[in-house]
Amino acid sequence: MESDSSGETSSFFDVAMGDLLADFNAPEPFPSYDGPRDGPFADPNSPGFQDYNATDAVNPSEMLIDSDEYMNEEDAKDDVVNIDPDQSVPRADDFEKMTELVLYPLPEQPPTLEYATSTWEIENWKELPRRARGPIFHAGGHPWRVLMFPNGNNVDYVSFYLEQAYDEAELPEDFTCCLQFGLVLWNPEAPWVYVTHTAHHRFTKEEGDWGFTRFVELRKLWAQPYDETGHYLAPGQKASMTAYVRVLKDETGVLWHNFNNYDSKKETGYVGLKNQGATCYLNSLIQSLYFTNAFRKAVYQIPTQNEETLQNSAYTLQRLFYQLQSSNNAVGTNELTKSFGWETRHIFEQQDVQELSRKLMERMEEKMKGTDAENVLSELFCGKVRTYISCINVEYESRRVEDYWDIQLNVHGNKDIEASFKDYVQVEVMNGENQYFAGDDFKLQDANKGVIFESFPDVLHLQLKRFQYDIDRDAMMKINDRYEFPETFDASAYLADDADKSESWVYQLHGVLVHHGDLNTGHYYAFIKPTKDGWFYKYDDDRVTKATLREVLEDNFGGEYIQPNGQVMKVRSKPVLRQNSAYMLVYIRQSRVDNVLLPVTEEDIPSHLQKKLDEEAALREARKKERDEQHLYINIKVITDETLERYGGTDLTNFDSSPDQDPAAPRAYRYLRKSTLGDLAKTVGEDTGVDPRRIRFWGMVNRQNKTVRPDVPLPDRLMTVDEAHSKTSNSKGSDMRLWAEVAQEVDAEGEGIWPATPGPNGAARTDLIVIFLKIFHPETQSLAGAGYIYMNRDQKVEDLVPAILKKMNWPDKLPSGERTQLRLFEEIKPTMIESMKAKQTLKAAELQDGDIVCFQLANTDNKPESDSTAQNSKPSPTNSVKNSWTTADGTLSKGSPEKYELAPMYYEFLIHRREVRFVPIDTTSGIEPFTLVLHAKYSYDNIAMRVGEQLGVDPTHIRFTTANQSSGKPKAVVKRGQNQTLQTILNPPYTAYINQNTPRVDSLFFEVLDMSLSELDTKRSLKITWVSEGITKSDSYEVLVSKSANVEDVIAALIKKAGIDDEVKGGPIRLFEVAQHRLSRQIDRNLLVNSLSEYINIMAERVPEDEIGFEDSIDIISAFHFQGEAKNSHGIPFRFRLIPKEPFSETKKRLEKRTGLKGKNFEKIKFAVVKRSSYTKPLYIADDQILDDLITQEEDLLGLDHINRSRSVRNGAQDLFLK
Template identity: 40%
Template sequence: MQLPNEGNVPGAQADESPPMDVSISEEEELTPPEKLSIVDDYEIIAEKALAPLDEEIIDQQYSHWEIKEFSKLPDRSRGRVFEAGGHKWNILLFPRGNNQMEWVSVYLEYADLQDNPSPENYACAQFLICASSLSNSTHYTINVAHHRFTTDESDWGFTRYMELGMLCNTEAPFLEDDGLRLSVVVRVVKDSTGVLWHNFVNYDSKKTTGHVGMTNQGATCYMNSLFQSLYCTNYFRKAVYEIPTENDDPNNSVALALQRVFYNLQFTDTPVSTTELTRSFGWTSLDAFMQHDVQEFNRVLQDNLEAKMKGTPADGAIKKLFVGRMKSYIKCINVNYESSRSEDYYDIQLNVKGCKNLEESFKDYIAEETLEGDNKYMAEGHGLQDAKKGVIFESFPPVLHLQLKRFEYDFMRDTMVKINDHHEFPLEIDLEPFLSHTADRSQAHKYILHGVLVHSGDLSGGHYFAFVKPAKDGRWLKFDDDRVVPATMKEVLDENYGDEQMPMRPAMRYKRFTNAYMLVYIRESMINDVLPDVTKEDIPRHLIERIEEERQLREKRLKEREEQHLYMNITLISDKSFQANEGFDVVQFDEKNLANQAFVDIVRIPKNQTFGEFKNKLSESIDAPASHFRLWVMVNRQNRTVRPDTPIYDGEENSTMDDLRAKCQNTQPNFRLYMETPVYFDAKGNPTFPTPPQSNTTPHMLVFVKLFEPELQKIRGVGKIYVIRSNPVRSIEEELNEMFQYAPGTELLLYEEIQPKMIEALNKESTFLKAEIQDGDIICAQKKLTEDEELRLREAGLYITVPEYMNYLLHRVQVSFAPKIHGSNVGFQLTLHNMMKHDEVAAKVAAKLGTDPDKIRFYVPNLNDEPKAAVRPNVHTTLEDMLQTVYSRTYGFKLFYEVLNISLSELEFKRLVKITICRPTLDNTNTLELLLLKESQMSDLIDTLNEQQVVSEDLKIRVFETIKNRFYREFRATDPISELTESADAQLYMEDESFVDTKKRLQRRTGLDDKEWSKVRISIVSPLSTTPIKEDEFQLFNHKFNNGESLGLDHIDKSGRYKGGSERGLFIKG
């Protein structure tokens, strides 16, 4: 059962007032001299109770259900079936409530669905349900509602129709002798749009209208409404398609991103995202939450596209479509003199206030102004003359954008306001009366309404949507973000004129805040040229192919996700993977970056694929017989390394790969395998592998070998060898020399890479068994250096042994260095050891900059990636210490640097203070820096300034601390400079005057003229209060500013441009 939609019908707009589900008592609504009977006067009662509708009423019928034994009714009871509007209906009653024990629940049920439960079978009805006494039909209570009856909502009414206590009220009971009458009056309403009272659950815009909507990113409804209008201007759409974009990236090409949006609007079935488009504008997610003026946005967009169209087949398309020409003139009345200028326009801004319709707005636009009296015109050669000033249109474009000035500055209220005045606009308008007498009139200037862009709300916020008629002879559609619905002419015209809302009942009137702010008209004689068919032949082939590839990829990924539980991933490494590794382990098993490592393959296979099948497919892919490789399971060791552990035996040919994973390494998402290729071959050239290890008694072990070359500062995987467990470590030395292409007898140093933090030298006299070498272990080798070679490499700052170099690899970090003051130097990156001392880091940075390392000062960044606190160095400070407070680790490490004029050792005993000296005008200020002993007082600061003759000694000086461009507190001469906040500046402010003179200086500083300055209000402002300064005798000099107080100037921006709550500038980059 359905609860009534209390006061809010799905699909109704915010400022509309749909008929609500309400209760009406006889006394409240139907007070007659003569009481009405629900049996005899149901038509009169229905006329009074049911709200008037704009929709056509197909039929109105009634039904009475006289219940004789109410208490014996089942919990769910139905009245007789009756017909109305060609549909079957009945009353659905829950005498003991529908999950409401103290209430009677009553509904109207759409009985047609019992025989035909099709989604296409629906009906719209307005109805009343009335309970009355069997003995007195004038004693009743009424509830009214309306609903769209569908398979999902086949009944509608009132769960709390009437309290059981009221039903049996002893004074005026409805239930008498266990009898009750339930009556229903049903008006079946014509659904002319197909969406009347639709709840839009599972609504398909494309199926219903042939169009799809656009998703709202936060506050981009204004943009969506404009784009839908431009999309439906087919000539414009075809011109956008003609911009060459084959080599563009949609993330930074507005033209390509717009082409993609237009293509998706035409060919997809779901709402189109604009994220890619706004990203191409250079916008962030914050920009998408800021509303902008639609006219301004349209002009910026058109300018961008015009630039892209130059020199292409689309060159001049925008001007041809949207640009007209007007003439501004001044014509003298008494002498034969006229001054005029013609210019292009892309849109026309028309007044709403004082104009009742569009024709009056045009008349107002071209109305002449008389220049006379003190406002006479200086005509060249004629002196001051009375004159007429005005504008006249010389031509109108094929597509005319009219901006209705719904936002303006109200001087009486001293604020921006929205104009909701009633202003009508027609479906057709003749613009010839507004043309210059010299204009071309060979074709009529009759214009047809094509689009209405609407703003609903007030100045502080609201919602934008559009009504557009996409086809010449088509129907009007409402584009409201992700939803497109058919619209009635009342919705297009009457509901967007503004002013007062038509009331549901005569006593109710309220202001309408939904109205048109932009109109789009098309010249009737050119409508076929403006609205041609747009087919796939008009769309660039590369665009279709790219979008189709992306669609197929999305479908493939979707299918993979759906079938993910049937598949598993194999991580396959080989000898080539090891040879490409220049770091730790066999390969560096970082799951996020594993697929990007050379010669590491991620293979997706069905879980039920057998090991034999997998091996055969692998054989085909590498073009080698299955006997030419052997697969090993790789395992996680306790020391967190990943090494080959044991081969998969031929006896597992019929085991599934999922079973093998569960048996061998059930904790890993990917099944990790190492593909061993042969080293030894028999006399016939067939590969042979050492006997698989069965126990610790197996003689052969597989060992990986790395080579470290100190001169190159590089370690790399070279290959693998098979060692005999009982042999001494020295036994492999000559085999390694051959592998490294070293001369026989070259002495090597051998180490075992146990884990990154543990690289241990091997005793060459010990056996591999005693050295605890096992399958999958790694031996790192290097040539033994002479003392001279060691000395030379040490002096060059190089690492000379495997453990030293591995330690460097473990602790190396890439740090970005940026100048503290933007633009003072360039940024750069250095790869450093995180255990380097502060002085070593400074030396590296100084070498990069070519400066003294003792004058380098470092700063860590804050959360906003701005310089924070300076690093205080000492002999123990390491790079790791400096980076511990860096918050941007997700994006890499970063430090700011500053090149000082003095050394850090000198700075340790002194304090650098930035001084800004303010004089009577802001254009006469200067800033300097002083280096003072940390024990200095403010008097020392002033003495230093006097010594440098920066200020005159006869001037009275006040010293203020400023934080974030705000006076924070005033200092006395005896205050120590140590009380200055680390990031603050000291301000010297010369002041000794009455406030009337202070205001004059402030006016000069702001640059406002007398008229604008008269509107400025000056106050003492704190975070919790504002105290206006009204007395001219007030002396700012004597005011003691409390913590957080400042001087505030309140000045309104009277530019007339509504920013929709945003002061952020509008831009489009791509």
């Protein structure tokens, strides 16, 4: 969660500065000014000083009625200060002194261009108009004047503002001027009586006036005298108003900018990066790498033309760099983070920038191998450091040279970079008990130990250690100490004596990456200098602004707030520390800067990348245009004869399907609302090869039973599409759904002749209705559309048979002489398929336009001779769109569902059909995934039988595992049970309460076992973690043993499963129960497995040699890993043998061997004795202490305190990774 960097400024200021910053949206709280706002005293301890209520500086059109918190009480002290004229204090008529008083130093310290002063002599106060204006004066090349509301701007205070004085026609379009100004109302007869208010503002064309709604209470102008001599502020309705103006240089173009309509590209030439949630740390790093031009050029050289996939991080980084180079707006990083393999949660977790930088470099290095840029990154960012131990009294030295990509500098205890480097290379003297063993020749010797640099890279990344573990607070803390860094520094002082110093090692600052906030929350941004001699710019997510050197350096040193007057800002006597400070610095070697910041031109960008992104930009523009014109168009979906014949599901079509994926989908059009139905008919006719004059559209409506059927014909071709939609739908924003009827006969002019003549209101006549037909083929288990027919409502259901036979071109008699008989069903809705009564009239059967009748042959053993011909002439799933279980010859394939003889049974199957993808759980098995169509009510055995048929294996040996809905990986083994169905397996009941919007995962993992499931039921499955190589390597295995077996049998099974040496050859093996990363108990070898918990975590290892024979000794303790607090346990626990009187310095050597942890990973570990209670504070162990003496109770543990490498140090997120 990122914190807002602006915040409230008033809480950091004395009341006297309330006006100064009332409207300033600062990136951080600024220090206060110690002098008064009202009255002549610069010292608050001076006689006569009063602390006054704040008065906000505002535009006169805003805040006309101020809140009650600003209202003075009747008897409250006045804002006017009455000063003895004999005192040595500024008088209002001493303009030079008053300028110093009113226009005090600003936190931003902008350069001054000009000072100006103007006095307005106000007379006849009560006779002034509601708005009065003073004389015009000039400052900064612009005219100014004071705007006055003598009777208040809707408040009981006189209001004064400073405004630009241009005539409306003469006001420049780009008018901008930054001013600090003070307004002083004073008594011309007693100039030591006055009221002052000060503010600053960026005056623009939109905000041309600024000032104070509550300058001074009206009743206190002349109602009573203010001193013993009887002086008033405005005696005789007369007063003087002096405006003091300081014109400031806006070096960056954003001084006090409100950033409304701010265009980074226009103002700076650069664009920012969008923040996805908490990716500001990523944005600052990406901008830094982008402006390391040699790095950008090298990234462009990675060949990606054959791998243009958004899973390729090199390709997405190329895309991001190109967009930063060419876009006019802020660029998103979504593609890049997705290519890293990050999920949504990762973009809301602030990661470690150093780790991210290093892993990104490693990934790009891999991608650059074998290219022209293969060694570019190491040449740019990699230096060499020497670790040495040099004997003082003999000629013996041990040294090791390593590469480094960045340098971590200590901030705490160091004032600047120079001090940190000295700290880094300081020499440690090894003497006394810490002497160095210099081999058999020299034995123990005094020696110097340290590190020294052999070389620095062209681009030097300095990681400032702002976040460190505080052992006193027992927590990670951010270090806000002041830490200075220069614009240039000479690194040669930290090079080895034999290093090459023929070329200058002076470095110049290129980038400052900043963190604003505390340990847990904050915001990241960067200051970067894109060119050798240009400006620094601030890259704050999507905003880019020019920055001054003060903003780059002083503002990011951290430490205490230093006010413009040089004093330290304090709150309750405690110094206020800056929340923003640099945490990473980028320096470039001055002699190599031209090689690093070399120009990156269009020629450097891969041509395929430009082409791809230009195409995407054009597509985005087209989509934008489409969205902008969306209100002019309507989406229309049209059912044609082809749609009806190809569709094999319920209802007439699936309106949600796409023509690109489903040949039975309706045709989709995006049409102008003002177009006519005649225009639409021409388009549909061209697509279907039908004369548009033969096309008549029917509007389709939603029925109450949730079906969509044709309802009313739309014969008027001149009717607009919008009118037709309004006629057939109540929702203007919905898609328009139509059926395109094609006339079977035409008149002499080629116009279609329609069976049902429309009535006066456009509705079809009631004597004829249109009925849609479907045919069910039991032999191929398929359903297909068979067109439509018109019937008189007074006809009977049995009259449908000859009409259907004629439609299908079937004879009325079979070759045997038997009459052709049909079974008729009405498809009322997908879940209601009813058999029709032959003697019932269509009217009595409540049939109407758009109803569906499904038929099938009643005597299927003796088909009509023309049946095959009819089917060939009428497209159906049998000869056009095959079901997934139908082979090319029309027979049922292996793994198909059971055969349904009647249409209602098949309809019921369609409702419950599930296409399930079966994936082998063992990816090395060589079995390809496959898909089967199954009934949702299938039992476990039914599913296994279908899969067994597909694989050609015994179904009793097949075990299924569900898939995780988010990751798609195996989740849980499916238990074979009587009540278990495919529906409950794929969608267990509890998922209904988790997330109704989660997409259904119709997939199962399977494995073919060596035994039947019945036999498996007699076995016990145990998951065991096998630990080896100390505790640095772990592998998980699942072993099966008899439920009557003991732990001895488990060990034997593990040896076989893991393929490891038996106990005779490799050594004895022991098992532990592990809970919360601690050893709970050692599991007895004679224990029966049935007595073990179902959810037990088991760890297995060989017994270390030094523990053989001591396993039951009190000299064996348990050890575990934790981070910071004992409750934050992690890693693999272990047992360890104690040796009496052994110094811990020697114990650590055995611990290093026992754990297998080496080098820096082991050196960073802090060891502690931890009591069993989670709330006990660890007792850290010194090298001269004896561990055996510190263990006082049997429950005491040895704790290894170090960073959990599987989690982030700062926020507990999982370890940062890049795919």
